[in-house]
Amino acid sequence: EAGVAQSPRYKIIEKRQSVAFWCNPISGHATLYWYQQILGQGPKLLIQFQNNGVVDDSQLPKDRFSAERLKGVDSTLKIQPAKLEDSAVYLCASSSLGLAGGQETQYFGPGTRLLVL
């Protein structure tokens, strides 16, 4: 079974520029997550999709971050304009409904390491 794919793996941009990340979840997984992980910290959820609908985006800085999941499969996360504090690893994860009807186990991609100069 193929894992969660993300691209690019690394990105260096200057502040105020824009950047986009792409994620392809595991086939059949209805739920997709974007996390931000700052060095030395745990992942922080930015947005959670169920199919192509948003379940939770309470921690997404909506003035500069946007995300979409067209057709309920792959997803893009965009930052425009970027700030220095956006330097982090952006992780995509997906999960499916389990036997209990829940989706606790998340499968993560390798992440995109973003450096804003």
Added chain:
Amino acid sequence: SQKIEQNSEALNIQEGKTATLTCNYTNYSPAYLQWYRQDPGRGPVFLLLIRENEKEKRKERLKVTFDTTLKQSLFHITASQPADSATYLCALGKTSYDKVIFGPGTSLSVIP
């Protein structure tokens, strides 16, 4: 607001010993708790899940305990090996559909 704390210092142990990592939480009542492993440059990998009505869970050399009174989980790796060196994250969730909240992680180094 909810807070999750893990071992504040990196943990260094000798090969063959048991590593014990802690996860403490406040202002939260999770329905379940998970442990993930994260290697440098890679995404977290799921290891174990324990629910609020379970005291202990085992998987090969791994053991997790969950004490909802103390608001604490302990994660044990027995007969540790250098290959176990990684960062270990605990994560808490209220329901199967709610977001999971991650702790800051503990870095474990197993010395040969």
